[in-house]
Amino acid sequence: MARLTGRRIVLGITGSISAYKAAEVVRGLIQEEADVRVTMTKEAMHFIGPMTFTALTGHPVAIEQFPSHGQPGEEHIDLTIWADVIAVVPATGNIIGKMANGLADDLLSTVLLACDVPCCLAPAMNFRMLGNPAVQANMDVLRKRGYHIIESAYGPLANGEIGEGRLADPDQIVEAIAILADSRRDLAGRRVLISAGPTVEPIDPVRFITNRSSGKMGFSIARMAAQRGASVTLITGPTNQPDPYGVTVERVKSAEDMHQTVFHHLDGQDAVIMVAAVADYRPKQTADHKIKKGASTLILEMERTRDILKEIAQNKPPVLVGFAVETHEGLQYAKQKLIDKNLDLIVYNDITVEGAGFDADTNIVTLLHRDGREEVLPKQLKIEIADRIMDEVVALLHTQETVLS
Ligand SMILES: Cc1cc2nc3c(=O)[nH]c(=O)nc-3n(C[C@H](O)[C@H](O)[C@H](O)COP(=O)(O)O)c2cc1C
Known part of the structure; x- marks a missing residue:
């Protein structure tokens, strides 16, 4: 766009x-x-x-x-x-x-x-x-x-x-x-918190476990939210994306850092959009020294990280949006996640489809709403998808205010 x-x-x-x-x-x-x-x-x-x-x-x-x-x-x-x-x-x-x-x-x-x-x-x-x-x-x-x-x-x-x-x-x-x-200032006076990018979980001082998230989708959303007048905080795992203009950026590494930083900024947010690909598991222990080559196999014991989205949902901000990135039977999983995590909207994308996925500039997503509506967006630039998602955030904020008044 x-x-x-x-x-x-x-x-x-x-x-x-x-x-x-x-x-x-x-x-x-x-x-x-x-x-x-x-x-x-x-x-x-x-x-x-x-x-x-x-x-x-x-x-x-x-x-x-x-x-x-x-x-x-x-x-x-x-x-x-x-x-x-x-x-x-x-x-x-x-x-x-x-x-x-x-x-x-x-x-x-x-x-x-x-x-x-x-x-x-x-x-x-x-x-x-x-x-x-x-x-x-x-x-x-x-x-x-x-x-x-x-x-x-x-x-x-x-x-x-x-x-x-x-x-x-x-x-x-x-x-x-x-x-x-941009003459649309429909997010002026709103505070929007966005997470982006991967997390990095250390195994030892030289090795880590991460994922393929490039941060492009979350950064695009931060740019569009700022362009439409919001006061934006972006919390991102390691990525080579430059800071978007006019956005407060916090750079973190691990799932635990992400958790702490998100909760540090959570109070008073009007909308929270969790795009980051946060590790579900991390090594139970991080070795103090580089693990030496030895036996023919090495077993790493992993433990669950904290579920940031679920914890946010317990004290839900006015608008809560999640992402579901899947490789098979994802639509069903995304629908369940929408309910389980008490989200207002979930953005589902199947990264096996051409033109979708992590490092691409384009994406193909389906918006799943709480009222059961499903909208498949055609392949488009991540910045265009970001603009569309912000349309939904504006509408959700507006609906909630109408219900409350
Ligand atoms: C080689 C050279 C480089 C200059 N670079 C700058 C600069 O980066 N910033 C600045 O404020 N003035 C710089 N100046 C001084 C301005 O060119 C000078 O103040 C000029 O009157 C500005 O005119 P203007 O504001 O009408 O364009 C430079 C001057 C020279 C000779």
């Missing part, structure tokens, strides 16, 4: 060494089917040429406040009226200062002064500039006025130094813009 189909994004580019990364952001936005228009400061053009953005977006790049050719217009107002979201990527210390103080001495700063749509900015500068109290104070002013700051990262900077101030990852910037551009 493209997340920005038909949404109109104005991207303002300023004179940072990381301006070339704006091209990657534009590409990401276009992949999500956004209509993108670019405006650049004159200083930005020292770092990357406008031709790149004209080619990527199919629109001329707006640079001049007072163009020497053609009709003088009010491009600063036209761009603001056209945009659903305005993003400044990268944002220099200079533009941040101008925005905080209401200055408008070129096209981009004038567009920003006229801006009355959601606006985000991704600062990028050397850590010395970022640490300057003036820059920090300006960013505080902008935060208080409702601008969304996509925080810069720690890492290697342009001059080879290491520190804060690196432009956020382009994927994260696209994600942040997608969140701002």
Whole structure:
């Protein structure tokens, strides 16, 4: 699913060494089917040429406040009226200062002064500039006025130094813009807890038992819940998925860690969606030293882990959603799990079917409702399935409120 189909994004580019990364952001936005228009400061053009953005977006790049050719217009107002979201990527210390103080001495700063749509900015500068109290104070002013700051990262900077101030990852910037551009805020004010990924159960200091869960489904659900306005906590076992933008992420290892962390965050959640593939059994003992090769067979004694979903159900949050991943006769098992664990919804998937399963970007699932409804969703991207599941969560929350009132 493209997340920005038909949404109109104005991207303002300023004179940072990381301006070339704006091209990657534009590409990401276009992949999500956004209509993108670019405006650049004159200083930005020292770092990357406008031709790149004209080619990527199919629109001329707006640079001049007072163009020497053609009709003088009010491009600063036209761009603001056209945009659903305005993003400044990268944002220099200079533009941040101008925005905080209401200055408008070129096209981009004038567009920003006229801006009355959601606006985000991704600062990028050397850590010395970022640490300057003036820059920090300006960013505080902008935060208080409702601008969304996509925080810069720690890492290697342009001059080879290491520190804060690196432009956020382009994927994260696209994600942040997608969140701002989604006009559905049907989970605003809601708290959603999601578990994802596998767990890892140690056998000895070098070996462990785990499973094939990639975390992609749970991370997709976290992204969609955040995009629709929820305050999201994601508790994940080991996976290489990056933190979704705007989501509180807790990374855990074993089933026991997962249990503790889930219960630590459980209070006050409106919806709990348990996607993690938590180990059912773990080695009864973890050896202190690496187990040496010896006899021709080795028997590991395993014990049951705690059943997190069942324990949550004993003090059920308003909405509780489970997943059932099976390889045979799973539908029957999933129906039983829905009842046994007192769930509102269970998402069943048979990972033996092509296009479904752990590491794929797509999945084929069946939604099983408490009232007996069964909906088979066609093969689609995990992010699309996540959006569909969030539709159900919104409906369930709404139904419960209607029943209670
Ligand atoms: C090589 C070079 C790299 C620069 N990188 C940055 C940067 O990453 N962040 C920043 O805030 N300023 C940076 N500057 C300084 C800005 O380009 C300068 O403040 C400029 O006036 C910003 O103009 P603008 O905000 O209108 O684009 C850099 C300057 C040079 C010469």
